[in-house]
Amino acid sequence: MNSFERRSVFSLAGIYGLRMLGLFMILPVFSLYAEGLHGVTPMLVGLALGIYGLTMALFQIPFGMLSDRFGRKPIITVGLLLFAIGSIIAAMSDSIWGVILGRAIQGSGAIAAAMMALMADLTREEERTKSMAIMGVSIGMSFTLALMIGPLLNAGIGVAGIFWMTAILASVGIAMLYLFVPDPEHLNFHREVETVPAQLKHILFDRQLFRLDIGILIQHAIMMAMFTVLPFVLRDKLGLPTDEHAWFYLPVLMISVLGMAPLVMFAEKKQKMKQVFLGCITLMAVSELLLGTDQRSLFAIGIGLLLFFVAFNVLEACLPSLISRMAPVESKGTAMGVYSTSQFLGAFVGGAGGGWLSGAFGIQAVFYACAITALVWVLIALGMHVPAYLSSFMAQVQVANENDAEQLAEQMLQLDGVHEAKVILEDGVAYLKVDKKQFDQKQLKALLTV
Template structure:
């Protein structure tokens, strides 16, 4: 990667991490804080936790398309301003309804699609996957840090202080966009990184991709539902002070990362991805059932939380890999757009359902809900087709007409290790699916410019 590509990917990863850190940091502490607000109910607590997912899910694709028309940076800066405004509203809120408004505004600053498009603008095709992977890792690290830092920071400045801190981070992100992130010379649609409206129908008709959309919706629904009730169980059932909750989350998160590595290697390197995928969904189901009966013992809850986050983190790693493997090479951006939308809508559904179920039926009902949706997901997973182990690959090509593109397509699929090829003349890119273990890279590079 060139210095400009490295600077762009690092800066954009930092912006995404700041934003996700802000969204996640209140998860481990908000349920307990909200109990002191006037007229609060568990349903409203769940709505406040999950409402960002509704606005984010509805707006991220439109904001991405808007960035194609008016530019990436104006959309990202506008989104960060909305996010900061939502944080300020929540920080000054005196009741649960204003916090719901603030959290909704936080989600409305939906910059993910525009940020991915800017990343694609600033990186060459052969390095784009590295940049996207860097952003993905930053999101994962932001989540892990938020789970640990939330309870610690809460004891110093409280939940309103966390919201003020989040607002400051968003303003800092604007500074990074203006002064650190390079401005691209050209902006265009990248089929590997953006949603293309004309492809939505094709993606929504793909039963295999829809299974994965349902999967990520289910995964994040139960994550949000869990954090509606788990902090309450630690405090009310076990008697653990809020300031001590990080002592549960820290070892759980570290152990889950250690557990994640061999499972993902076994799934990807040894090509047992469907087996590991199904096993982790089954583990989530068993963990949810166990939580329903054992939410009064600290050590058991810690053990179950470790198992939950081990399965969660493995699935969070495998799911986007499966989308990349299954989606047609030129539809990957659209497939990932629908996948991300499903993820955020899942957070909204989980928060609302978790709060409502806890309000009307108690702790156990929330975990029974998680177990039920996991069983549906498990059925979808075990009946899906065995995925191929092809990966996406972009090849920059010279300008050409349709006839030349047809010839190039035939030449590309004749190369050993190239499974699919789609040549798009106007993009000057060939979108490929390759078997990296078999591909003759030298033969492929001969067609690159």
């Protein structure tokens, strides 16, 4: 990465990590806290935890499309403000319904799509997977840190205090967005673009994008279903006290990050993305079989969980990268919105499905169902087309009107190695996706001279 990309990627990863840290910190302590709220029932406790994912899924597509229309930063700011407002409402509530309302408002600030689209805007094609991997690592580190400090903060300031801290973290994220994250200079978000329904229809009916959307839904459904029962395996079958679970997860997550890096690099450098992609889905199925088969050995559970997180982390990095490569330049936000909606729907389906399976058929049934679902994903992914390994290229152009801009873009598409061309009249810029092995800048220069 160049210095511009490093600044962009680490700033955005920091913002998203702070937001997710605020979300994850309540997970290990909320159920106990909820016992003291007015009107609480077990079902409402589950609703308070899950309503965030539901509203997040509902608002991802609108936020992604709005970011295509009005710019990434304004929409991300609105999302972080909503997240802070929801946190404050939850912190001040003494009833379960107040917390549910606050959590729903937290989720309505659905910025994941706009964040990933901005990441794609600020990085070159060849650095995209690495950028998404850094984002994924920040989320994983937030999750690990939250498991460690959530109970400690609960002892000091309580869950209400954690909600207040979450609001503060959202405010810090807004400051970081404007102080450290560059603006995507080559994009003009106030231009007239394709109508929203047409954009959405195009994204939804793209078979390759649809495969990836189904993939992220399955992946997060498997993860949520697994974690509905894994804590019970650790506590009840392996005798690991609840307050020691975090120390079990910590080394597994750290080692999995080290295992992820070489696979991502191999997929990119050797252009073996599809092979690594399919291999990791298969590895996920194997890990679920291991977790379901041997639940009396801490070592076996550790190995199964390690294999799962290696596969999960690689797929978590590759999926958004593939989405950003396949989506049209002017509709990345919409594509990321559909993708993120699928992700959060997967979490909702996995949590509900895992709970039902566990109650009806036992803990092992959950792991086996996850393994079967992963194998179904392998079959779906077999038809995936890996996009060409392209690079971003920009050129200054002079065009008088929109018709000239469209004509120039069509002429650029005829040049060797040019796979996508978009001429932005207002900025006098041509934005190209090119294959470096075939692209000849002399041809482009000759065309622009004419």
